[in-house]
Amino acid sequence: MDCRSNTIGWNVFAILGPLIGCVARGAAQTTSSSNVTSIFAPESTPAKSIFDLSLLVLTVTGIIFLVVFTLLVYSITKFRRTRENGDREPAQV
Numbered sequence: 001m002d003c004r005s006n007t008i009g010w011n012v013f014a015i016l017g018p019l020i021g022c023v024a025r026g027a028a029q030t031t032s033s034s035n036v037t038s039i040f041a042p043e044s045t046p047a048k049s050i051f052d053l054s055l056l057v058l059t060v061t062g063i064i065f066l067v068v069f070t071l072l073v074y075s076i077t078k079f080r081r082t083r084e085n086g087d088r089e090p091a092q093v
Contacts, residue, residue, distance in 0.1 A: 042051045
C-alpha cells in the first residue's frame with residue numbers, strides 16, 4: 001500500500017472531522033431550543049395572510065395541473081396510432 005494515499009486520507013479526516021463536529025453541535029443546539037417555530041403554523045397576522053395566499057396559489061396551480069394532465073391523457077388516448085392508420089398521414093390542409 002502506498003504511504004502517500006494513507007497520508008491523504010488522514011489529512012481529509014483531520015479537516016472534515018472538526019467541521020462535522022461543529023455542524024453536529026450547531027444542529028443539536030438549534031433543535032434543543034423550545035422557541036422553534038414551524039412554517040406550517042404561522043403566529044403573526046402577516047404570516048397568516050401570506051400562508052392563506054400560498055394555499056390559494058397552491059389550489060389554483062393544482063387545478064391547472066389537473067386540467068392540463070387530463071387534456072394530455074385525453075389527446076394521447078384519442079389520437080394514438082392504430083393498425084388502420086399507422087401508415088397514413090393526416091389530411092394536409
